[in-house]
Amino acid sequence: MAxxxxxxxxxxxxxxxxxxxxxxxxxxxxxxGRAKYSSDMNPKGMLFGLYLTSPYAYARLKSIDTGxxxxxxxVRAVHVAAKAGTExxxxxxxxxxxxxxxxxxxxxxxxxxxxxxxxxxxxxxxDDLAKAGTRARQGxxxxxxxxxxxxxxxxxxxxxxxxxxxxxxxxxxxxGQVVQWVPGNDPSGANDHVTVWPxxxxxxxxxxxxxxxxxxxxxxxxxxxxxxxxxxxxxFTPDAWGVVGANLSKQAGGRxxxxxxERSTELMIAGNRPxxxxxxxxxxxxxxxITAWTYQGWGSGGFTPVPPPDQPYIFTRVPNSRRxxxxxxxxxxxxxxxxxxxxxAASFLTCxxxxxxxxxxxxxxxxxxxxxxxxAPEARVDTYRFQLDKAAELAEWKTLWHPRGEGGxxxxxxxMGIGVAAWNGLGHASQCRAVINTDGxxxxxxxxxxxxxxxxxxxxxxxxxxFGLALNQVKLVIGxxxxxxDGGSGGSTTVGGVSTSTRKATVNALDKLFAAxxxxxxxxxxxxxxxxxxxxxxxxxxKSLTWVAACRKLTSSISEMGTYNGRQQDTAGxxxxxxxGAQIADVSVDTETGIVKMNRYVAVQDxxxxxNPRLAESQVYGAVIMGISTALFEERIMDQxxxxxxxxxxxxxxxxxxxxxxxxxxxxxxxxxxxxxGVIGLGEPPAVPICAAVSNxxxxxxxxxxxxxxxxxxxxxxxxxxRNA
Amino acid sequence: MSSKKDPELPxxxxxxxxxRGFIRGVGIGSGVLGTTxxxxxxxxxxxxxxxxxxxxxxxTLTINGKPVNLTAEPRVTLLDAMRNYLDLTGAKRVCDxxxxxxxxxxxxxxxVYSCTTLAIDAQGKKIETIEGLPxxxxxxxxxxxxxxQQCGYCTPGFVMAAHGFLxxxxxxxxxxxxxxxxxxxxxxxxxxxxxxAVVEAAKGMKGGSNG
Numbered sequence: 001m002a003x004x005x006x007x008x009x010x011x012x013x014x015x016x017x018x019x020x021x022x023x024x025x026x027x028x029x030x031x032x033g034r035a036k037y038s039s040d041m042n043p044k045g046m047l048f049g050l051y052l053t054s055p056y057a058y059a060r061l062k063s064i065d066t067g068x069x070x071x072x073x074x075v076r077a078v079h080v081a082a083k084a085g086t087e088x089x090x091x092x093x094x095x096x097x098x099x100x101x102x103x104x105x106x107x108x109x110x111x112x113x114x115x116x117x118x119x120x121x122x123x124x125x126x127d128d129l130a131k132a133g134t135r136a137r138q139g140x141x142x143x144x145x146x147x148x149x150x151x152x153x154x155x156x157x158x159x160x161x162x163x164x165x166x167x168x169x170x171x172x173x174x175x176g177q178v179v180q181w182v183p184g185n186d187p188s189g190a191n192d193h194v195t196v197w198p199x200x201x202x203x204x205x206x207x208x209x210x211x212x213x214x215x216x217x218x219x220x221x222x223x224x225x226x227x228x229x230x231x232x233x234x235x236f237t238p239d240a241w242g243v244v245g246a247n248l249s250k251q252a253g254g255r256x257x258x259x260x261x262e263r264s265t266e267l268m269i270a271g272n273r274p275x276x277x278x279x280x281x282x283x284x285x286x287x288x289x290i291t292a293w294t295y296q297g298w299g300s301g302g303f304t305p306v307p308p309p310d311q312p313y314i315f316t317r318v319p320n321s322r323r324x325x326x327x328x329x330x331x332x333x334x335x336x337x338x339x340x341x342x343x344x345a346a347s348f349l350t351c352x353x354x355x356x357x358x359x360x361x362x363x364x365x366x367x368x369x370x371x372x373x374x375x376a377p378e379a380r381v382d383t384y385r386f387q388l389d390k391a392a393e394l395a396e397w398k399t400l401w402h403p404r405g406e407g408g409x410x411x412x413x414x415x416m417g418i419g420v421a422a423w424n425g426l427g428h429a430s431q432c433r434a435v436i437n438t439d440g441x442x443x444x445x446x447x448x449x450x451x452x453x454x455x456x457x458x459x460x461x462x463x464x465x466x467f468g469l470a471l472n473q474v475k476l477v478i479g480x481x482x483x484x485x486d487g488g489s490g491g492s493t494t495v496g497g498v499s500t501s502t503r504k505a506t507v508n509a510l511d512k513l514f515a516a517x518x519x520x521x522x523x524x525x526x527x528x529x530x531x532x533x534x535x536x537x538x539x540x541x542x543k544s545l546t547w548v549a550a551c552r553k554l555t556s557s558i559s560e561m562g563t564y565n566g567r568q569q570d571t572a573g574x575x576x577x578x579x580x581g582a583q584i585a586d587v588s589v590d591t592e593t594g595i596v597k598m599n600r601y602v603a604v605q606d607x608x609x610x611x612n613p614r615l616a617e618s619q620v621y622g623a624v625i626m627g628i629s630t631a632l633f634e635e636r637i638m639d640q641x642x643x644x645x646x647x648x649x650x651x652x653x654x655x656x657x658x659x660x661x662x663x664x665x666x667x668x669x670x671x672x673x674x675x676x677x678g679v680i681g682l683g684e685p686p687a688v689p690i691c692a693a694v695s696n697x698x699x700x701x702x703x704x705x706x707x708x709x710x711x712x713x714x715x716x717x718x719x720x721x722x723r724n725a
Numbered sequence: 726m727s728s729k730k731d732p733e734l735p736x737x738x739x740x741x742x743x744x745r746g747f748i749r750g751v752g753i754g755s756g757v758l759g760t761t762x763x764x765x766x767x768x769x770x771x772x773x774x775x776x777x778x779x780x781x782x783x784x785t786l787t788i789n790g791k792p793v794n795l796t797a798e799p800r801v802t803l804l805d806a807m808r809n810y811l812d813l814t815g816a817k818r819v820c821d822x823x824x825x826x827x828x829x830x831x832x833x834x835x836x837v838y839s840c841t842t843l844a845i846d847a848q849g850k851k852i853e854t855i856e857g858l859p860x861x862x863x864x865x866x867x868x869x870x871x872x873x874q875q876c877g878y879c880t881p882g883f884v885m886a887a888h889g890f891l892x893x894x895x896x897x898x899x900x901x902x903x904x905x906x907x908x909x910x911x912x913x914x915x916x917x918x919x920x921x922a923v924v925e926a927a928k929g930m931k932g933g934s935n936g
Contacts, residue, residue, distance in 0.1 A: 027869035030877030031884055032862070033815025033855030040814035048809070103809055104798050172819045172827060172878040172912045229817070229878030230912050263820055452875030452913050618872045618918065625914025650820035650910065658916040659903040 005507050007572040009609060010465065012675060016531075017465040021614035025457045025471065026450065030227070037227045038197040039260055041178045047076050047099040049248050049259030050106040051241070052113050053268070054082075054093040057122035057331040057643025061086045061095065061115065068112040069098055074105030077251035078113075079244050087120070089303040090333050091645050092268025094240055099248040099257045122331040124638035124645075126275055126300045127163055127708070135329045136298070139307040145320035150292035154283035158360040162352045163708035164276040164299070164308075164345045164691065165635040168267045169338060170655065173199050173229020175270045176241055176260030181214070181250040189214075194221040194246060195256075198238065201231040202488030204447040207481050210238040214246050223481040231451050232626075233337030234271030236488050264648040271336030272636060274301035276308035276345035282357040288368040290357065290375070292320040297349070300328040301335030312353070313346035314384070314422050315375035331643060332636070337490060339626065340423055340684035344691060348709070351419045351692035356705060359404045365696070366392050366401070369418055369582075377422075380580050384420060387582035387604045387669060391418075394665050395584040395602040405703025407589075413703075414588050414599070417696025419689025425681035426577030427496020428487030429566035434463065434505035436513055436558040440548035442467060443475040444505070448486040448498050450478065453683055454615035455494055461611055462499050466506035468530035469547060484561065492681025496575030497564060499611060499679045503574055505562025512558045517550045575678045579685040581605045583624070585693035586662075589701045591720055594713030596632055596698055598662030601690075606669040608680035613668065620666045620686040627690020629656035635710050777845065784848055788813070789857030799845045803837075804828040806844035807854065815855035815881040819910075826909030827882040829889070830854045836889030836908075853888075855881040864888055867926035873918030879911045887923045897927055 009018065029035040054061075066078045077099040082088060088095070096113055100106040123135050151157065177198040184191025194216055200206050200223075207221035228235070245259035261270055276299040283292040299308035305327030312318055338344070351369075358368035366388060373384040392398065400416060407413030433445040444463045450456045456476055463474045477483060487497055513535065514525035521528065521544070523537045536544030545553075564570065568577065586599040603620050610616045633654035637646040647653045691709050698716065699705045704723035706715050778799035786793050786806065795810045804821075807813040807830075816839055819827035823841035830839045831853040858865065864887045867873070874880040883906065890905040891897070897905065902923040911919070 023869050024872060024874075026877075027872070027874065028860050028865065030874050031865035031868040031880050032858065032860040033881035033884070034860060035877055036814065037817075037878065039817075040808075042809075042812050042814070102798075103805060104800060170912060172817065172825070172876070172910075174819075228876060230876045232912075263822075452877060614872055618875060618915070621917045622875055622914030625916060626912070629914075649822060650824040651822060655825075655910050655912065657907045657910060658919060659907050661914075661916055664917055 005511055007504050007507050007574060009574060009678065015465060017461045017471065018611050019613070021612055022457065022461065022471055024454050024615060025460060035227045037173055037229050038177060038199045038225055039173050039229070041197045043178065043180065043256045046178065046256040046258055047101060047248070047252055048103040048106045049097055049099045049245055049257045050103070050110050051097045051261070051265060052095045052110045053265055054088040054091060054095055056088070056117055056119050057091050057124050058120040059088050059117040060120060061088060062118050063116045064096065065114040066096060068114070069109040072105065072109035072112050074101035075109045076100060076255065077248040079247045079251065081240065081244055090269065090331050091643065092265050092333060094244070097244050097248060097259065099252055122643040124331050124643050125640045126298065126328045126330055127277060129277070129298045129326065132328045137305040137327045137329070139325040139327060142323045143321070147292045147294055147320040147322040150320035151281070151283050154291060155286045156357065156361040157281060157283045158353070158357040159281045160353055160356045160705060161279045161707050162277070162349050164348050165709060166272050166275045166332065167630050167634040168272045168636055168653065169232045169234040169270065169336070170267060170650070170653065171230035171232060171234060174261045174263065174266040175199060175235060175239060177245055178256055178258045179242065179245045179249055180254060180256035181246045182254035183250055189216045192216045192220060195224070196221065196242070197224050198242065199228050199235060200225060201228070201235045201449060201451060201490060203449045203479050204481055204485035205488055206238055210242050210246065213238065213243045225449060225479040228449060228451055231489070232339050233341065233490055236490060263650060267648040267653055268645055269333040271338070272333060273338035273344065274306060274308070274335040275299040276349060278308065278311065278349040280311065280349060280353040282353050284357065284361070286361060288358060288361050288363040288371050290315070290318055290372050293318045294321065295323040297324065298326040298328060300330040300332070302332055303329050304334065305329045306335060309342040309346040311346065311349055313343070313350035314420055315350065315372050316377070317375040332638065339623070339687045343421065343423060343684070343688045347419055347421060347689045348691040348695065351689060352695055352705070355417060355696040355699060364401065365418055366397055369420065383580045383606060384582060387580060387606065388418070390667060390669070391582045391584045391602045391604045394667055395586055395600065397584065400586065404700050407701040411592050412588050412590050413701040414586070415697045415699070415701025416584060416586050417693045417698070417700055419583050419692030419696065421581040421583070421685050421688030423492060423579050423685035423688065424577040425492035425496065425579060425684065426568055427500050427564060427566065427571065427575040427679070428493035430486045430497035430501035430564045431484035432498065432501035432505040432562045433484050434509040434560050434562065436509050436551055438551055438554045438557055440551040441475065442469065442473060443477060444502060445477045445483045446486050446498060446501065447481055447483040448478045448494065449489055451489050453494065453619060454612060455498060457615060458495055458611050459498050459502050462502045463506050466503060466510055466530070469533055473533070487566065492683040492685065495611070495681050496679050497566065500564040500571055500574040501562040503562065504564065504572070505560055508560035508562060509558050512560060513550060513554070517545060517553050520553060521545065571678060573678055576608060576680060579606050579608070579680045581685050581689065583689045583693045585697040587694060587697040587701060589698055589716060591702060594716035596711050596716065598628055598660065600663045600665060601628065602665045602667070603686050604667045604669055605682070605686050606674055607682050608677045609675045610668060610670055611679065616668060616682055617666050619682045621664055623687035624664050624690055625656060625661050627687055628661055628694065630710065631691045631694035632656065632660065632710050782845070784845055786844065786847055786852055787850065788852045788854060797844060799843065801844050802840050803830070803842040803844045803847045804839035807839065813854055813856055817878055817882065819878070824910070825879070826886055827879050829882040829885040829909065831885060831889050834889070834892060836886045855885055863929040864891070864923070864926040867922035867929065868919070871918040871922040871925065873915050873922040875913030875915050879909060883909050883911070883919060887926060891923070891927050891930060895927060895930070897924060899924055
């Protein structure tokens, strides 16, 4: 047994559990309301925490007086987060928090905190670069080839400006936690104990981060999370509220404190997808070949200026280009990773500019995208062409597409548009422990989290496959920092990480079991296999032991680790990165009301080996629906006059509803060459191109580009008015 | 918390502000509100009517067929009463202003946003929450079967809204479901599964109990 075990996935025709679609294992708990999210925890003696936040876009805190709040009924602790002199560069900035016996008392107390502000000049809008003044930070210029000459030589030149709104994560479970900090008898904090139920995408990273901030060793911090109500990239750290909540608990003598952001605060400070604007010129030949690209891009990720992503997206080998990017310091909450960070904006800018170029050249954009796929990374050129054709077939492109503006004779115009996506998503570092007990029971232990992606189900499927057991014979424990550590769930890295570590741990454990029972079966360990809850000799099915009988021969339980360090060269072929996708939107636009209606949306997605097709499809549906929501409805609306965020609530920060999404067709590109690549994460890749595809479809329908998303009726009507002027 | 000791006779706040005072003020000072029929019951009842609050008062709610007692301020919503006072956490607080439906319960058989219903006003009414349904009720089971949930935070609200909807529309099409459940929002994007789940649940409930 000195050789490295064979961890590779079973060949397709031997898989019994992988590739099947059992229901998500925690489905009944969730759909019956029995699932306890962190925000549902009500430990004994719990206090309710609440923040006071800054009402101004930009202000300096002159003074704060918490005396009356401290004396308010029911108040057990008041924590000042922003001391006098603090600059507060966005509305919603955390000033102080109180903890009280009831939530109502906490509300009353927060109102009694007296704060004097010195209001500072603000900038809250960035759609016009010329108005950014000193808030703009030039990011320098990048030149490839000779763009000036290529522009002169071009047969077709297309220019456009495109804008991409700030949208917020709007996780339905707000950011926050229930936390209990029980002080010990050592002033250094060495004997303090903290128990925290966070809403986090990174359970195993939580204790170290919180511990550093509150000076309690991570060994004394218990982190527990069974369910999380959405993250989408915004919930990776304990955040300021984790630290403030803990401090409130300590101040209150160790009573647990529930501190979750109110919806308005959530929408102001708990993360957003940054804006991106671009003036883009695309030049090329009459046949649709692009030869040059210029880009002046700007945008904002909040007070720290972050420039928008580079251009062009995917088609990075366009031979001649000039790109300038500028970040703008805005008085708005900070950006956070938002489901394929950077890629959505990049895809939107690129795909809109290509569609406009195709129109200018008088070509079918499908052909122009395929032709210019020559500029995609070499290994992906054929994949994009295949996927574009597949998407076109499913969307009935050849029948339904028409040149721009010829969307029918009535007032409702139909149109179609294309978007393309890329994402890496290699697995994150992950450790898993597989335990086989002498009674045949099996547990898999891994400090991961299931964001609703189906991680629990996937891990269990992988273990059941290795052991030849049914799903209900495998007990899975996650979301508990006593378990082996697993990375944060971001960047579509979870499935690659957990499936690799789980496969390795279960193969290692099974090898131990084989070694233990081989003599009884008159075979060598390498002659054994685990199938249908039996350990049997390959080729001799009658020489077998039931799983339980085999385990009873153990003198002690088997406990084996599987580790994966997150590097491509160490995946043992189980996982990889690099997914591509092509999507087509089919919309109808009412030219009298400006309302855009989704007819059909086709998503073709390359995803490597699929462990659970049903859950994989759900991921794509979800990504597309979220994308439709941002393409048509979502926008953080700021008022430059007052500096106010005008819609920090779910009434006016609009999410797509069940009637807004049309029909969605998902095609998983699971050709054998993709299956062989191993597992690839799927949370982000299909979320990338929706804004592009929908914007292109609307331009195709009404004959003019609506320059900014979301494509709200007022913007659609304004674009029509400009066209008709 | 002196008022907790004697919920029948809540202590008046020092400011003298009370609901009755507020209503009087509206009647005298505001031509806009005073004549529009807003708060008609309270306005009519104001002279001599018992004032409740603002301190905690004893209430009895009938939840899932059982009387439940709690002491809470009159401003406490039904949602907060359930989540903060009764440890009934199936209904979620998401928008807290009657937009998203994550807090949906049934009151006298109708879907209601519990975040915009005062607990004190829900007394004497039949309140049904997701905790009153079996884990495997037809709607919840159909949500599992069609994967109409991801993070699951909106799901209990959807399930309760679907129960309310199906009582009035026992044979819905997917288009009917879109119309009937448009008062609930999901962030993960599970609507494809939800549509199918509700139609299937309707079929499963034919001739049987309504959950």
